[in-house]
Amino acid sequence: MYRILPLILVFFLSLSGATIVSKANADANSFSIEDAVFRPGISDRPGVVFFKLSNISDKDKTLISAQSTSAKKIEIHTHDMKNGVMRMRRLDALTIDANTSVHLKPHGLHLMVFGYTASEDEMSITLHFETEEQITFTPEIVSYGAK
Known part of the structure; x- marks a missing residue:
């Protein structure tokens, strides 16, 4: 039974368009991605x-x-307010705490x-983490005004 659980997880991740590639001793079951959307400029x-990025491990993970x-x-990127003006700011990294999710969304965190x-x-987009873990996913391409 315990050998089947990882296979079931991989099956459902493949249905959602996400695949996980693991390097070194990385835990391949560390992440899930939901509602991924790409809006071309x-x-x-x-x-x-x-998208929603969930760290389903019990260790903090840092997207680099x-x-x-x-x-x-x-x-x-993120948005911040300075002197009454909203502006975008590039981040060097984004830490996702253990067993939590971050939502990359309009007017907040985003790629x-x-x-x-x-x-x-x-x-397809590949996310790289400090732990050498990677996750590749295929977002839905949506033009502005469509959703």
Whole structure:
């Protein structure tokens, strides 16, 4: 029975468009991604990615980068208010506490996608963590105004 549980998890992650790649002694069952959406930028403007990232392990995890073969660069961003003006700010890393989730959403945390180069209707993004763990997922591509 205990051997089947990891297989069931991998099956359901594959249905959700997320796959986990594990390096070193990393725990392959550390993350889940839900409601992933990519909104390509209009004209030359950068696009954004929103999703719920859950750390389902009992150790804090730190996201250090993201990449895609369909983009020149992806950065972790947040919004903050300074002197009454909302502005975006790049983050070097994002820590997800043990057994918690972070929501990357409009007017908050998000991934900023620069130089989206794909013309197809699908892209994949790989998140890299300090622990050398990686998770790859395929967000739904949604144009602005569609959802």
